[in-house]
Structure formats: C-alpha cells, structure tokens
Amino acid sequence: MRLRRKPWVDEAIHKFDDFVISRGQELGEEKKGRWNEIFGRVAPLYAELGMGKGDFMRGIALKNPNVNFIGIEAQQDVLYKAAEKLREAEVSNVRLLVFDITNIENIFAEGEIDRLYLNFSDPWPKRRHAKRRLTHRNYLLKYKKLLKKNGEIHFKTDNRALFDFTIEEFDAVNVEILDMSYDLHSENRPENIMTEYEKKFSEKGEKICYVRGKFCGGI
Numbered sequence: 208m209r210l211r212r213k214p215w216v217d218e219a220i221h222k223f224d225d226f227v228i229s230r231g232q233e234l235g236e237e238k239k240g241r242w243n244e245i246f247g248r249v250a251p252l253y254a255e256l257g258m259g260k261g262d263f264m265r266g267i268a269l270k271n272p273n274v275n276f277i278g279i280e281a282q283q284d285v286l287y288k289a290a291e292k293l294r295e296a297e298v299s300n301v302r303l304l305v306f307d308i309t310n311i312e313n314i315f316a317e318g319e320i321d322r323l324y325l326n327f328s329d330p331w332p333k334r335r336h337a338k339r340r341l342t343h344r345n346y347l348l349k350y351k352k353l354l355k356k357n358g359e360i361h362f363k364t365d366n367r368a369l370f371d372f373t374i375e376e377f378d379a380v381n382v383e384i385l386d387m388s389y390d391l392h393s394e395n396r397p398e399n400i401m402t403e404y405e406k407k408f409s410e411k412g413e414k415i416c417y418v419r420g421k422f423c424g425g426i
Contacts, residue, residue: 216287223290227303230283240316245302246275251321254279256308256341257328259402261289266400267324268293268301274321276301279308308341315353323350325362327404330369342373347380351422363391363417365408370416382420391415 220229243249251274258264258278268276280286283305293301306314328341337343342362350360360382364370370389377384388394392409405415 213284216284220283220287220290223287223294223303226293226299226301227286227290228305229286230305238314240319242275242277242302242315242319246300248275250275250300252277252319253322253324254315254320255324255326256311257281257325258286258289258303259327259404260285261292262406263324263326263400263402264289264301264303265292265296265298268298269296270400272300274300278303279306279311281305281307308346312349312353317352318355320350320353320358321355322359322361323354325360326402327364328362328369330364330366332366332368337372340369340372342369342376344376344380347376347382351380354422357421359385359419359421361417361419363402363405363415365404365413365415367414367416370418374418377418377420381423383423384418384420386417386419388417389414391417 217230220227238245242252253274254277255264256279258280261278264276264278268274278286278289278301280289280303286303286305290303293303304314325341329339331337331339338345340346354360362373364373374384391399392415401409409415
C-alpha cells in the first residue's frame with residue numbers, strides 16, 4: 208500500500224546526506240562499478256531491493272560489518288524511516304537510495320553485486336500485472352547480469368501464490384535453488400533477520416516462505 212506523501216520529508220531527509228541519495232540527487236552512470244570506491248573500501252556488495260522501513264537492513268548490516276550494503280526503496284517517506292533507524296544504530300556500512308528498481312542496471316555494473324535480497328515484494332496479484340513482480344523473469348535476467356558468478360538471490364514472502372510464481376520463474380531462467388522453506392519460522396533458524404512486515408505476519412500465525420538461489424549457465 209502506498210503511503211500518503213509527507214512533503215516535509217523532502218527537506219528533512221538531507222540530514223542523512225552522508226549515507227542517503229534522496230530524490231533529486233544525482234544518481235546515474237557515474238556510480239556504476241564504483242561502489243567500493245564510494246564506500247571507501249573493497250568488500251562484498253549486498254543489495255536489498257524494496258527495503259521498506261529498514262528493520263532487515265539494520266539487523267543484517269550490524270551482523271555483517273565486513274559487507275557493504277545498499278538499500279533501495281522507491282518511496283522516499285518510507286526510506287526516511289529506515290535512515291532514522293540506521294543513524295540511531297550507528298550503522299556505517301550502508302548506503303540508501305531512493306530509486307526505481309525498474310532501472311537497476313543504470314546504477315550497477317555487470318558482476319558488481321554479490322547478493323540480492325528481495326523481502327516481501329509487492330505481489331501484484333492480477334495476472335495482467337505479472338511483469339511488475341520483482342521476481343518475474345525479466346527482472347531476474349537483469350539481476351543475472353549484475354550478480355557476480357555464484358552470486359545469490361534471497362527471497363522471502365508471506366504470499367504463497369507469489370512464492371510459487373517465483374519458483375517457476377527461477378526454473379525458467381536456470382536459477383539453482385540452494386535452500387527453500389514453506390514455513391521458515393517453524394525451523395527456528397537463528398540466522399534469519401526479520402523485516403517489519405515479517406514480524407507482523409508471523410505474529411498473526413502466517414507462514415513465511417523463503418528461497419535462496421544462484422544462476423547456472425544460460426537460459
């Protein structure tokens with residue numbers, strides 16, 4: 208659900224300019240292939256597509272200080288909340304971008320990303336909107352170019368129909384499934400870091416589906 212826009216955020220978000228690239232700031236080809244330079248160190252690069260309010264990003268970045276993280280969110284008001292959490296937690300290995308994932312190939316070079324996270328993406332339930340799903344094969348083929356060899360995709364959702372669709376799309380573009388669960392929380396995995404949506408859904412007793420995969424050869 209799209210939130211009502213808060214105009215005051217357009218100005219307030221600039222207090223995070225040290226780690227946030229907000230709406231209207233320059234974000235283009237000049238950053239492709241330069242993310243290690245932007246972070247000021249050479250490290251694995253992980254990106255979360257559609258990061259929401261930042262619970263997952265805060266948790267995983269704190270747990271993995273030797274990884275460079277990028278959180279991408281199209282809604283600036285939502286990303287502002289994430290920036291507040293990261294600043295409060297004194298997280299230093301994250302950069303946040305207000306950006307439309309449709310054009311993700313404009314900001315990353317081929318083979319630049321080590322891992323992609325897609326957590327509770329919009330299911331776009333109507334069949335005619337299938338191409339808008341972030342696990343549609345058209346998106347997956349973009350991700351394939353941006354991921355390093357053996358780079359991974361991690362996907363979580365409470366929507367079983369979207370999960371089944373994703374598994375079919377993985378198969379269509381030769382994504383090898385490395386790990387999968389239809390009820391992630393029943394397995395009590397200590398490494399799992401929950402998003403704000405995940406906490407809400409799990410408290411209602413809804414099952415969380417999870418899959419981890421990597422691309423294998425051509426399609």
